[in-house]
C-alpha cells in the first residue's frame with residue numbers, strides 16, 4: 001500500500017519546478033485557516049509537490065492534492081485560480097474502506113511565469 005505520510009516527508013523522487021514547469025518562475029498558494037505551518041511560496045528550485053496535510057488528525061491517508069489544478073493552470077498559462085479540494089482519505093482507523101474523510105478546503109493559487 002502507498003504510504004502517504006512517508007511520501008509527504010520524503011519528496012526526493014519529485015521533480016523540481018524548474019524541470020516540471022520550465023515556464024514557471026514561482027507559485028504562491030494561499031492556505032485555508034489553520035495551515036500556518038504549510039509551505040506557501042514555491043520557487044524554481046523547490047520540489048513540484050503540492051500535497052498538504054488534512055486537518056482531521058484521525059484522517060488516514062488523506063490530504064489535499066493541488067497538483068492536478070496546478071498542472072491544468074500551467075497548461076493554460078493561467079495566473080490565478082481558486083479551488084475547492086476534497087480529502088479522499090478515511091475518517092479514522094475504524095472507518096478505513098467505509099467512510100471517506102471528505103473535508104473540503106478552499107485554496108487560492110497564483111502562478112508567476114517567466
Ligand SMILES: [Zn+2]
Nearest residue numbers: 054059062101
Ligand atoms: Zn482527511
